[in-house]
Amino acid sequence: MDRIAADSYVLVYRDRRRRWLVRPKDTPKLHTHLGILDVSALVGQEFGATVTTTLGDELIILEPTIEDLVMKLARSTQVIYPKDLGLIMVKLGVHAGSRVIETGTGSGATTALMAYLVQPTGMVYTYDFNPEFQDVARKNIERLGLSKFVTFKVGDSRLGFDEGGFDAGVLDVGDPWEVVQSMKKALRPSAPMAAITPTTNQAEKLVAKLKEEGFVAVETLEILLRHLEARVGMTRPSNIMVGHTAYLTFGRTTRSPPAPS
Ligand SMILES: C[S@@+](CC[C@H](N)C(=O)[O-])C[C@H]1O[C@@H](n2cnc3c(N)ncnc32)[C@H](O)[C@@H]1O
Numbered sequence: 302m303d304r305i306a307a308d309s310y311v312l313v314y315r316d317r318r319r320r321w322l323v324r325p326k327d328t329p330k331l332h333t334h335l336g337i338l339d340v341s342a343l344v345g346q347e348f349g350a351t352v353t354t355t356l357g358d359e360l361i362i363l364e365p366t367i368e369d370l371v372m373k374l375a376r377s378t379q380v381i382y383p384k385d386l387g388l389i390m391v392k393l394g395v396h397a398g399s400r401v402i403e404t405g406t407g408s409g410a411t412t413a414l415m416a417y418l419v420q421p422t423g424m425v426y427t428y429d430f431n432p433e434f435q436d437v438a439r440k441n442i443e444r445l446g447l448s449k450f451v452t453f454k455v456g457d458s459r460l461g462f463d464e465g466g467f468d469a470g471v472l473d474v475g476d477p478w479e480v481v482q483s484m485k486k487a488l489r490p491s492a493p494m495a496a497i498t499p500t501t502n503q504a505e506k507l508v509a510k511l512k513e514e515g516f517v518a519v520e521t522l523e524i525l526l527r528h529l530e531a532r533v534g535m536t537r538p539s540n541i542m543v544g545h546t547a548y549l550t551f552g553r554t555t556r557s558p559p560a561p562s
Contacts, residue, residue, distance in 0.1 A: 305343045305362070310370065312363040313338060317528075322365060322373040335360070367417045370445055371410050377437040380410035381473060381497055382546050384526040389495045390418060392551050393469035397423060402467040402487050404428040404458035405474045409438025415471070416447035424450055426464055430457045462487045470494035477503070478510035485514050490556040493518075497547045504548045516552035523548050 305311060307326040314320045315335065323331055329341035336354030343352070348364040363369075368383050381389070389411075395401060395418045406412055406429035415425045429435045432455045442451050454463065458474065461483045469492055470484045477496045484494055494516075498504045504521045511519050524546075528539040 305346050305348065307341075307344050310365050311340065311343060311348075312365040312369050313340075314361045314363050315358075320369075322369060367414060371413050374408060374410055374413065374441040374444075375437055376408045376410075377434045378405075378407035379499075380408050382543075384524050385497070385546055385549055386411060386414055388524060389471065389549065390414065393471070393493050393495055395419060395469055397421065399423045399468045400466070401425045401469045401471065402428075402462055402464070402484070403471040403473075404462075404480060404483075405430070406435050406438045406453065407473065408434070409441045411471055411473065412438060412451055413442055413445055413447060416442060416450040417445075420447070420450045424452060426452045426454060426462070426467070428454045428456050428458045428462060430455065458483050465489075468492055472496035478507045481507070481510045481514050481516075485516070485554055488554045490554055493551060493553050496550045496552075498550065499545075499547055501548060504550055507550050511550070511552045515555050515557065517555055519550065519552040521548055521550040 308324055310322055310324055312320055312322055313331060321331055323340050325340045325344050331338040331340050335358035336356030338352060338354050338360060343362060348362055350362045351359050352362055353359055395415055397419060399419045400423060401415050401419060403412060403425060406427040412425055412427045419425060435453055435455060439453055442448050459479045465487050466489050467487050468489065470488050472480055472484060472494060474480055477498060488494060496507055498507060508519055508521060527542050530537055530539050
């Protein structure tokens with residue numbers, strides 16, 4: 302197993318809510334309400350160790366997963382949450398070598414996950430019309446070492462994309478129905494796309510447009526995630542639950558019918 306280096310990301314874990322993502326070179330000492338942890342002393346150690354803070358609290362040193370990394374990215378916008386990202390990636394079949402088109406980039410959370418999945422031979426093309434948001438996303442992707450798998454483009458996706466023949470698409474903008482035609486042109490026939498809308502009326506409008514543009518297998522759904530407090534003999538649902546994140550709409554492109562002669 303790789304040993305922790307000065308530039309390794311390390312997940313300092315106490316429980317689901319108390320966890321910190323740090324790098325020894327950026328945060329030699331981690332100050333928490335549980336005491337101070339000497340992060341620089343972790344260099345050369347293996348992941349999985351239990352360490353003690355200055356107040357005597359025990360923390361576990363874990364190797365971060367892509368979920369840990371994505372959820373700790375700097376945020377300039379709302380991001381798509383792992384519970385939704387998981388199904389989106391399955392529905393889109395994003396895999397090593399996929400070419401994916403995404404708009405908008407936002408904070409790059411979705412971009413990061415897709416870049417991770419398409420490596421080493423695939424590419425994520427991601428468009429945003431706000432260069433400031435894209436700068437935040439670019440830095441996030443750089444920090445994760447995934448820049449080779451992302452092409453950033455500043456542009457209004459309502460006006461179309463410069464590239465085509467994509468295997469899958471992700472649409473996360475305020476007015477997705479305005480971008481459906483651009484997506485249709487950019488995706489190869491039969492390719493799946495996913496769109497994210499915070500409200501049902503946006504989903505309705507989007508679905509109408511997808512059907513008008515010949516998309517098939519159109520479906521809208523919401524994922525409700527409830528944690529359980531699992532303890533022998535006393536397991537019950539957690540008191541706290543995220544009530545709503547987004548509605549997810551999926552669809553697949555078809556070949557346009559031949560123009561009448
Ligand atoms: C909610 S954020 C996307 C978050 C992203 N999915 C993530 O997980 O980090 C929406 C983004 O869409 C961008 N946007 C909205 N309309 C757009 C358009 N027509 N063309 C390009 N980008 C657009 C906004 O600037 C914003 O950054």
